[in-house]
Amino acid sequence: MEEQEYWESDPESLVFDRDRHIYYLLMMYQLLPSPYQGQEINRLTLAYFVISGLDILRALDRIDKEAVINWVLSLQAHPRNDSTLEKGQFYGFHGSRSSQFQSNNNGAAILNGSHLASTYCALAILKTVGYDLSLIDSELLLKSMKDLQQPDGCFMPIHTGGETDLRFVFCAAAICSMMGNWSGMDREKAKEYIVNCQSYDGGFGLIPGSESHGVCFLQIFVTLMDGNSFSVAGGATYCAVASLKLMGFIEEDLLSKKASCHIINVPLLLDWSLQKQAQDGGFQGRANNQLIRVMPFGLEEFYGS
């Protein structure tokens, strides 16, 4: 999809100012402006945006990778000792210090607020900066993650309960994929849930029955951050397709095979997603919705070459 014939602006004005983008990301890396206070609980996610942005711009040498690794690892949830390993608790990563507590001297229980989305961001950051993920205790992380999977195949984000939807299926699949170990989830059940999320129009909703939404990768994180200023539903379609691909249920050349071979309706999905691009090149998250001004980060992966 490389045709530029529909771009009417002067090509000279479309130069990508790489240095400015790097500078912006480094500013964010040092200090976020105060309106982000409401997202304090999701600091790991914000850090992921910054670090992956710098990675894409090939500017990771500008940050202290050791410091990043230490900070991320400090947010990992650990049981106090082997005997207090509590069944049902998820031992992943916290989104920030505010959901993490140090051992309490008077013996009160440690509150474990580690979160599936934060765990995904943590591992993605570590991988991006070159940390060897095999140094992480994957057994505990993955085993406790499996406890978050629901009977219908979906995932809960924290063990104390929360909304369950496709975003967390994606997080789980990405975590297993990065750790190279699928013991953290029942893939068949997850696949069934995803298939049930495909809407009559070809796109995917966040839960079965929901309106189809979201081809953009960034939309997932917008909603993981629970930002009020953005519209909704979290790149559901991206989550669905990416998860199926990571789990091995979708192959590289899926458009060359007959539709009946696939577990999802691919031609309809393709048609639906392509209709989400407006005449000016921008994208809408849902049919007849306003355009979203974000970089369609996941589209290349979504469409392949």
Next chain:
Amino acid sequence: RESLTAGLASRLGPGVFLGGFCGWFWNNGHNMWGCVHFTCRKSLATQVDMNRGVEEERERIPMSQRPEWADIRPVPQDDGPNPVVPITPMSSAKPWITSEPYTWRMNDPHAHFNSLKKSFFSIQGITLFLAVNVKTIGSSVDAYKAEVWQFRRLILDALNVDLHEELHFVDQITKDNSKNYQIWHHRRWVAEKLGTQIASKELEFTREIFSQDAKNYHAWSHRQWVLQALGGWENELAYCDELLEDDIFNNSAWNQRYFVVTRSPLLGGLEVMRDSEVAYAIKAILAKPENESPWRYLRGLYKNNVNSLVNDPRVASVCLDVLLDKRDCVHALNMVLDLLSHHHQPSNELKDAVDAVSPDPKPSDSNFAERVCSILQLVDPIRASYWRWRKTSMPAQD
């Protein structure tokens, strides 16, 4: 006893009173549990009133300066030696220059909350939390914290609070933060506990949200959950009618229509409803052929039954009508392509109507399906590559 404690509570402020009372309670056993309960409820009611308006003014006073918080020690957050993406305090005038991002925490609910959380598992902690919780949730910064809501639920359970009051409290916060996952999740928890009696109220509440934002995804998810878990399907199709009359482009309403038609226990299912729904979709298409939603809906009515779609004369007919009208024809041409790819034999009338909308006076493709693709490349240039690709994947025609 009750009036004495209630009197003390209102004079000293709920936080201080509860703080002192809990120590006394711990020493004097469970026979005063009812009194504590009453006090907590009273403080809850007070806080709810305060949250409605008066609280906004009080929020400007730092927590550390409020007398009822005097007995609670704030615990600053320790970010570690080299935190990544620290966040500027709100009070700072020059956000880029400050070097102490967390000094504000001494004066803020989070720090107090941290302190209380550490002692959560003691009885003193539990009763203190209700007042704290209400106060912290009043500020929208805290509304994003799943754990704040989680603690609130534990307290609500422990104190057996009337959940109708809770729902009322959540109403206002939901309206102010209508795209916050935690709040909707909390609402679902409360509604589930209240059961089927609350179904119509929840449907009414989401209706209010839609009057401000007809496509609020969270509200639609909640509404779908209410229908499936608590009932209330009777007027749902009529409600979809209403929304679509208001805005025929509202894709959320089309999606809901599909949901009702396929899942309502009162309507008989898709097979029974298909005929009338096809008529409904066609009417919407003819009104606004550029509207993607009814075209998708029409296809959806024949889900897993594509041959019936191809053989239903109304489908080819609506394509023809739109093309003859020479109005926005992209979706119509796309539908013609779908029909052709499933071996539909186009009438000459349809072929002529298609050719009539071609911007190219001398189309070169002899194959009708390829001609349709070529026209789409011209009338829908943003997807030119896609229509080119569709050309290669069409079965042999003509």
